[in-house]
Amino acid sequence: MKEIRIGAAAWGFRELTLPQQLDLVRRLGLVSLELGIANSPADVQTDADVRLLEQVKKEYEAFGISLDTAATGNDFTLKDGNAAAEDIGKLKRVIDICSFLGVETLRIFAGFTPYREVDETRFSRMIDALNTVARYGKEHGVVTAMETHGGVTAYPDGVVHFHSAATETGCLKRILRETDDSLKFVYDPANLYAIAGCDVEETAELVGSRIAYAHIKDFVKLPGGHLKPGAIGDEKRDWKRTIETVLKWTDTLMIEYEEPQDIEEGTRRSKQYLETILKEVWL
Known part of the structure; x- marks a missing residue:
């Protein structure tokens, strides 16, 4: 039986220093942490010099946390x-x-524009960009993995997610056909749950053979219909089925609790719930 690796995604940790992030990840018993690079102010930035990068490696080693994934921000x-x-x-x-x-996998994005606004010129440009960075990554020993992430409209009380080119089925099929096999995917089922009418399992089967790892998080529906980020299990949904589907394709699960103000408590609750589900579907 293969070992399931549970780590942490970078986004919810964005208001902590790297040592604070690593200390929290270690205390929660997680094995890895996505390194944020040029996606928020506290991240490692693109002008980082060798001395700073060597310090990053030393900090991961000192805390005993695996430095095998990283995340950045872009919109093609x-x-x-x-x-x-x-x-x-x-x-x-x-x-x-x-x-x-020595990072093995870099999480990237396709873009956040509503998919109907991505005309042929923009779609072709997106494909070319994805291929360019995927092939560059391959040349340098780094796998680029595109997250299944829709677009987001923010409101005072929450958010609404909508289909982007990275989530709509027809667009995803075309991305799979037209991109280099070296481009992989970060499968995020909650991002798909958040889009009305999106078939989560169908998307997993569609991109399955190219999934690098999965993000595991949740959204809670508010009385007015908007969503807010939550811990895994906060919303009633069939997480057992979702995790069973995810484990068909990857054994690396990265918890992504998105709220920085209670990142420790939210990540802890997410881990506890995930471990309960794993006992039902895996052990």
């Missing part, structure tokens, strides 16, 4: 073609950093 679906070109340059630099650190 914007109307301005120059923005995509700039993001390609940024991601190449991020890949260079990952290669230096």
Whole structure:
């Protein structure tokens, strides 16, 4: 029986220093932490020098946390073609950093534009960009993995998710056909649950053979219909079925509790609930 690895995604830790992040991950009994690179102010930035990067490696080693995944931010679906070109340059630099650190997988995005607004010019530009960074990553020993992430509209009391090119079935099928096999996916079922009418299991089967790892999180529906991030199990859904589906394709599960103000408690509750589900479906 293969071992299931439970780690932490970077986003919820964005208001902590790296040593604080690593200390929390260790205390919670998680094995790995995505390293944030140029996606929030506290992240390692693209102008980081060798001395700083060596310190990052030493900090991961000192806390006994695996430095095998990283995450950055980009959008290849914007109307301005120059923005995509700039993001390609940024991601190449991020890949260079990952290669230096020994990071195996870098989580990236396709973009957050509503999929109906991504015309042929923008879609082709997105495909070219994904292929460029995936092949550059392959040359440098780093797997690039695109997250299944829709677009988000924020409201005072929560958010609404909608289909982007990274979640809509027709777009995903085309991405699979037209991108290099070296481009992998970070499968995030909660991002799909959050989009009305999205078939979570169908998407998993669609991208399954190219899943690098999975994000495990939840959203809670508010009385007005908007969503807010929650711990796994906060919303009533068939998590047993979801985890069974995920485990068909990957044994690496990264908890992503998104709220920084109670990141420790939320991640702890998520881990406890996930471990309960795993006992039912895996042991």
